[in-house]
Each structure stands twice: as C-alpha cells, then as structure tokens.
Amino acid sequence: MTHCPMCTKWDDEPSHRIAELEHCYVTLNADQFFPGYCFVFTKNHVTELFLLDKTSRCAIIEEVNRVAAAVYAVFTPTKMNYELLGNMVPHMHWHIVPRFTTDPLWPRPIWSEPHTPLTLSPAEISARTGLIRTKLQP
Amino acid sequence: MTHCPMCTKWDDEPSHRIAELEHCYVTLNADQFFPGYCFVFTKNHVTELFLLDKTSRCAIIEEVNRVAAAVYAVFTPTKMNYELLGNMVPHMHWHIVPRFTTDPLWPRPIWSEPHTPLTLSPAEISARTGLIRTKLQP
Numbered sequence: 698m699t700h701c702p703m704c705t706k707w708d709d710e711p712s713h714r715i716a717e718l719e720h721c722y723v724t725l726n727a728d729q730f731f732p733g734y735c736f737v738f739t740k741n742h743v744t745e746l747f748l749l750d751k752t753s754r755c756a757i758i759e760e761v762n763r764v765a766a767a768v769y770a771v772f773t774p775t776k777m778n779y780e781l782l783g784n785m786v787p788h789m790h791w792h793i794v795p796r797f798t799t800d801p802l803w804p805r806p807i808w809s810e811p812h813t814p815l816t817l818s819p820a821e822i823s824a825r826t827g828l829i830r831t832k833l834q835p
Numbered sequence: 836m837t838h839c840p841m842c843t844k845w846d847d848e849p850s851h852r853i854a855e856l857e858h859c860y861v862t863l864n865a866d867q868f869f870p871g872y873c874f875v876f877t878k879n880h881v882t883e884l885f886l887l888d889k890t891s892r893c894a895i896i897e898e899v900n901r902v903a904a905a906v907y908a909v910f911t912p913t914k915m916n917y918e919l920l921g922n923m924v925p926h927m928h929w930h931i932v933p934r935f936t937t938d939p940l941w942p943r944p945i946w947s948e949p950h951t952p953l954t955l956s957p958a959e960i961s962a963r964t965g966l967i968r969t970k971l972q973p
Contacts, residue, residue: 745915746896747904754900755893758884762892766885776925777883781917784934784942796922804922808944 703738703788712819715826716833720753721760723833725826728814731794731807733772735829737764738790744783761791767832768795778807841876841926850957853964854971856898858891861971863964866952869932869945871910873967875902876928882921899929905970906933916945 707714707722715723715735726734737760746754765777774795781791794807802809817825845852845860853861853873864872875898884892903915912933919929932945940947955963 745903745907746900746917747907751897754896758892758896759889762884765883769883769885776920776922778922779884779919780944782914782944784914784916784944787914806918806920806922806944806946808946 701742701786701788703786703790704742706736706738712822713826715764715829718760718763720757723760723764723829725822725829726792727816729817729825730812730815731796731800733768733774733795733825733829734807735764735768735793736790737761737793738788742788744787744789746781746789757789761793763833764791764829765793766834767829768793770832771828772797775803839880839924839926841924841928842880844874844876850960851964853902853967856901858895859898861898861902861967863960863967864930865954867955867963868950868953869934869938871906871912871933871963871967872945873902873906873931874928875899875931876926880926882925882927884919884927895927899931901971902929902967903931904972905967906931908970909966910935913941 706724710724713724713727715725721737721739724736726736739757743749765779769777772795774797776796778794778796779791783789796803844862848862851862851865853863859875859877862874864874877895881887903917907915910933913936914934916932916934917929921927934941
C-alpha cells in the first residue's frame with residue numbers, strides 16, 4: 698500500500714476526533730448505525746500485536762480498554778465488541794462497538810449483514826464525541 | 836444464562852485442546868473453514884476487558900498474543916484477525932483467525948458471508964493442534 702489511510706486519519710477527520718492518547722488516537726466512526734462505534738488506532742504504523750514489545754502492547758491495550766470503558770459508560774450497551782482485523786488497512790486499528798439487544802443484527806457480529814451507513818449532523822457528532830471524551834478517565 | 840458453554844468448553848472438547856496457559860485455555864475451532872482458527876478463552880467467567888484489573892488484563896493479552904504468534908508461525912497468513920465479541924456467550928473468548936488473500940471472504944471479515952463448516956478428521960485435528968502447540972513459546 699503506497700498510502701495508508703490510517704496514518705492520516707487523525708488529520709483527515711478533525712470533526713470526528715475524540716482524543717489523542719499517548720500511543721493511540723481515538724475517533725468516532727463516521728457511520729453511526731451502531732451508536733457509539735469508535736476507532737482506536739496507533740499513532741505509529743504497526744500491524745500485528747506480536748510485532749510490538751510487551752510494554753507497548755500492554756500500553757496500547759490499556760488505551761483500548763479506557764475507550765471501551767468510556768463508550769460503555771456513555772451508552773450502557775449489553776456487550777462491547779472489540780475487533781482488530783486490518784485485512785484492508787493493516788495499520789493497527791481497533792473497532793470498539795457497543796452492542797444492544799435492540800440493534801438489528803443482535804446477537805450476530807456487526808459484519809453479518811450490510812446496512813445503509815448512518816451519518817450524523819455536525820451538531821450530533823460534536824455532542825457524541827464530547828460525551829465519550831468526558832468519560833475517558835486518565 | 837444458566838449454563839455457560841465456555842465454562843465447560845475445555846472439558847467438552849478434549850480432542851480440540853491446544854494448551855492450558857496460566858489464565859486461558861486454547862482450543863482449535865471445530866470449524867476449520869479458516870485454517871488455524873483458534874479460541875483463547877479465560878479460565879474464569881469474566882466478560883468485559885474493563886472488568887479485569889490491569890495485571891490480569893495484560894497477562895490475558897500476552898496469552899492471546901502468544902497464540903496469535905504461534906498460529907502465525909505455523910500458517911504464515913497475510914494478516915491475523917483478533918476478535919472479542921461475546922454477544923451470544925459473554926464469557927471472554929477471543930477468535931484468533933489467520934487470514935489469507937486466497938480465502939474466499941478475503942479481505943472482508945469472516946462473518947460477511949455464511950459458509951458450510953469444515954470439520955477435520957481426528958488425525959487432522961491432532962496434527963493441527965500439535966503444530967500450533969509446538970510453536971507456543973513460553
């Protein structure tokens with residue numbers, strides 16, 4: 698891949714920014730079909746967990762965990778889903794997705810059926826990113 | 836849920852056992868449509884990452900990581916997928932799935948299309964679990 702979209706995602710999506718942490722950036726997924734769906738992606742272009750040293754791996758997981766806890770605190774879902782895939786974009790990015798028994802695909806994975814993306818208004822994006830940011834404990 | 840299938844999975848599937856680690860059990864998924872697909876599941880009935888203390892969380896991730904590295908070493912896939920879902924069975928279990936550009940669903944997530952499960956013979960299961968076990972570094 699000559700251009701990695703994850704390397705420039707923080708710069709490319711200023712309106713969806715939630716937080717800059719030590720190792721990762723946190724953004725709201727532009728598609729909010731699953732309300733609260735966030736990305737946690739590393740600042741560095743790394744791919745597999747096992748290519749990191751243990752200290753970095755633990756620190757990144759702590760950041761993933763902080764975001765999951767914050768999203769959970771805001772949305773109180775039935776279950777959080779955490780996915781590290783990277784088949785299309787190998788730069789490490791975690792899909793952090795609150796799941797509800799009322800969501801149309803429950804209890805199947807979010808990829809089980811295609812859906813029409815749900816885009817929020819700028820005011821709604823701002824409110825949602827702000828809520829999650831507020832719950833991100835240090 | 837009155838009965839948790841993950842609490843008894845290690846006992847229920849002796850032929851698919853790969854390893855008992857300190858915090859987790861490792862088994863081969865009975866469906867090998869995606870060759871090398873393993874589960875890493877906690878011995879204790881825990882659910883969300885953020886309900887663990889930091890030490891346990893890091894230790895569990897190190898075990899997930901060891902399994903991913905071992906599976907990668909055996910199968911040399913293009914990308915590893917790591918998924919912690921738990922919508923149906925909340926007891927923490929990680930789907931560790933090697934992905935290849937030659938697999939029918941590449942580069943989409945494994946859940947994008949239904950498939951007929953691929954069950955191996957006892958000899959093939961034994962060979963595959965043995966290979967992964969050999970690569971599990973301490």
